[in-house]
Amino acid sequence: MYPIPLQIVLRQDESITTVFEAEVYNHNSKKVKVLKFGSFLHDDDVALKVADVFYQCMLSKIPVRFLGVTPLLNFANLDKRDFVEIKSGGSIKVKFDVAQHFDLSAGETFTIEMKGYIPYNSHPVEFKVDRRAAEWTRMKYLDRMPKVLHQNCKGGKWDRENKIRQALSECVHLAGQGKKAARTGPAWRMEEAFGSSSQETRQHVISVFSEAERKCMHDSHKVDQICAEYYGECLSKRKIVTSYLHEPTLQVGYCDEFFWLADIPKKCHSYDSPKAWGWHHSRSSTVVRQMIQSSLRETMGANASVHTEHGLARVLALDVDQSLKNADNYELFVSHYNLDCKAVSPPPPRPASSHHEGSLEQSKLAWGPCDHELLRLAGFKHTRVDCGTLEVPLDHTMTTSRETISLQLVRLNATKSPAKAKSILFNPGGPGASGVGETPTTGQEIHE
The missing domain is CATH 2.60.40.2970 (Immunoglobulin-like)
Known part of the structure; x- marks a missing residue:
């Protein structure tokens, strides 16, 4: 962001x-x-x-x-x-x-x-x-478009048919586990994945996993038909696509990269692998995820936005409504329940920037130069100003809530002796105003 x-x-x-x-x-x-x-x-x-x-x-x-x-x-x-x-x-x-x-x-x-x-x-x-x-x-x-038709899906290098059949069978089991977790699982798992453990949310999640289970059972009877990669959409220059959803038909297509994945979830999603954005795919969890994606498309309309932010940190930051419309959240929920994973720990805080001295170590803020347009609009000329963003809970009294708010912070360097020992943070803005325009005068008043 x-x-x-x-x-x-x-x-x-x-x-x-x-x-x-x-x-x-x-x-x-x-x-x-x-x-x-x-x-x-x-x-x-x-x-x-x-x-x-x-x-x-x-x-x-x-x-x-x-x-x-x-x-x-x-x-x-x-x-x-x-x-x-x-x-x-x-x-x-x-x-x-x-x-x-x-x-x-x-x-x-x-x-x-x-x-x-x-x-x-x-x-x-x-x-x-x-x-x-x-x-x-x-x-x-x-x-x-080049055509990639695997006419013979049996045997060979990938043994596509058997692996898809196995993945669909595991999908049925995994979706059943998802229903069980939503029905009787601990509240914290629901809140971690969806931001709510209300009965209404539980029933919604159960219905989504039920539909995924139905779709997997349906596809398991036509593996010979879906085994072939009909649409040629796996031909990216880089082998990074595991599968895709063909939007007009809502049919899942499986790419070669899919068959390299582990058959079932074997590792909890975590922040220990930044290159993988905290995500560890398997064939069965991928199928569950794609079946849920297909169901969401059916309910959200033909031209539903396909913009989904990837990575564990962003998935966990979605609000309740967004979480229930994001297939990744369901995959996280059922994979972690199946593996009996612990609650996902927050990522390690970013170290404070060393660009300027005097950063607040306690807040782990990464200070940096303010945007030039922001400085111009605020009326800054020769004043040295730093900017930073701090994300905090929207309500500190609600310990289970994941709602946050981003505070835009401005740091004004001292202009006279003695040199300051600490930074003063303030955001004098309110509804309809950022408060940045008041910073030069307010900062001067505080200094004097």
């Missing part, structure tokens, strides 16, 4: 109305590192969602059906080639054709916009489409 969302400026191609260029600006004081594959920055020829498209009907915006896939990555295999860095004050450009992955046959006038969890957002752009040209673009894309 970054203090200032990435700004995206969308520009429509002059000759092809369905082609857009997105220029992504980083207005933060530090460089931003963004995952490429699976995000709006991916450069593989795979049908991933990079924007939201709406059909303009009178005054209403109707979501346009997305025809691509939602991939599940093995984060343990990510390396620096899978990320792109945007320098402070810099920008990068990406280009895409929405006619390749959206059904634009419903009308002529559409709206496109981009937003997501990183966070990033764009302005909406209205555009008109030639239906026949859009359909031709889609057909050319499908013809161009």
Whole structure:
């Protein structure tokens, strides 16, 4: 997460109305590192969602059906080639054709916009489409896509059919364990994964695992059909995709990387593996997760946002509503119950920045330069100012709540002798104001 969302400026191609260029600006004081594959920055020829498209009907915006896939990555295999860095004050450009992955046959006038969890957002752009040209673009894309048809799924290097059959069987068992944990398991497990242990939440989780169990049983009777990787969406340049959800059919596709995973969960998700973002996949837990993802798509609509923030820290930070709509939370819940894992300990605090002396060691704040635009708006000229963000519980009296609030902190260096021994932190803002504008005068009054 970054203090200032990435700004995206969308520009429509002059000759092809369905082609857009997105220029992504980083207005933060530090460089931003963004995952490429699976995000709006991916450069593989795979049908991933990079924007939201709406059909303009009178005054209403109707979501346009997305025809691509939602991939599940093995984060343990990510390396620096899978990320792109945007320098402070810099920008990068990406280009895409929405006619390749959206059904634009419903009308002529559409709206496109981009937003997501990183966070990033764009302005909406209205555009008109030639239906026949859009359909031709889609057909050319499908013809161009390489076909990966494993006609013989039995035996061989992967023994795909037997491993999928085994994973579906384990999925039925694991989903049953999820129902049991939701029905009679300890409250702290429910609160860890979903932020609530109320009877209503328990019943909802039970119903989700019941549907996953049903889907796994259904697919176990047609393994020979789902064994083949029909859609060719595993062909990323890097072998990091374990499986994917084909959005139009809600069918799960299994990639070669899936068959390298352990058959059942064998390790608790934890903060001991930062390269894997705290996540340890298995074949059976992946199937449960994907079946739940499929169910969520059915209930959330055809164009439900596919922006999901990955990594253990972010999964545990979701509120109750978001947790119940995120398949990763269910996988965490049932895997940890099955392994009898202890409560996930918080990650070790980030060490205080050594960029400036006088950092508060107790708070472990990482002080850094304030954003230049923030300084300009606040009226700072030659004053040396540092900024930092501190996340604290929203209500210290509610020990089981995971709701937090981010405090934006400003540190003003002393200007006269004697040199200060400690920093003074304050946020004089209130509803409708940040309080930053008062910092220079308030700081001077405190000093005097």
